[in-house]
Amino acid sequence: MSAADDIPDLDRLIHEPNRLAILTVLSSTRTADFVFLQRTLKLTNGNLSSHLTKLEAAGLVTVVKSFVRKKPNTSIALTDLGRTRIRDHWQQLDRLKALAGTHESSAGRT
Numbered sequence: 001m002s003a004a005d006d007i008p009d010l011d012r013l014i015h016e017p018n019r020l021a022i023l024t025v026l027s028s029t030r031t032a033d034f035v036f037l038q039r040t041l042k043l044t045n046g047n048l049s050s051h052l053t054k055l056e057a058a059g060l061v062t063v064v065k066s067f068v069r070k071k072p073n074t075s076i077a078l079t080d081l082g083r084t085r086i087r088d089h090w091q092q093l094d095r096l097k098a099l100a101g102t103h104e105s106s107a108g109r110t
Contacts, residue, residue, distance in 0.1 A: 010096075013058055014089045018043060019051050023086040026061065026078045034074035052076060060085060 014020055021041050026032055038048050055061045060082030064075045078086070 010092055011085065011089050013054065014060075014085060016051075018047065019055060020089070022048075022051055022055065022076075023060065023078065023082060023089075026076060027083060027086050031075050031077040034076065037076065055082070 014023060018041065022037060025037060025040060034048065034052075037043070038045065041048070043051075052061060052063055056063050059079055062077050062079055064077075066073050066075065
């Protein structure tokens with residue numbers, strides 16, 4: 001087995017920086033509204049909407065549109081699958097970090 005075989009496969013859908021940020025924020029709460037995500041992540045309406053569409057199509061988030069005091073409100077939440085996939089992704093990143101640390105310490109020995 002080569003060192004390349006030790007490298008975990010990263011989920012490209014989740015690993016994209018803005019989607020990773022969206023899922024990470026959502027993993028710390030039960031639900032978040034569109035405006036909160038937009039302001040927290042400093043994304044444009046179109047950019048956030050595009051990423052949410054991809055995440056929703058993959059079954060990682062639910063998007064519910066409603067009215068609150070006669071104003072439109074979009075609420076986003078992780079699905080069980082989304083919660084599992086973001087947790088698994090962070091575990092893969094931790095393994096990758098540990099692997100890099102192992103290679104750094106062995107590279108220092110001569």
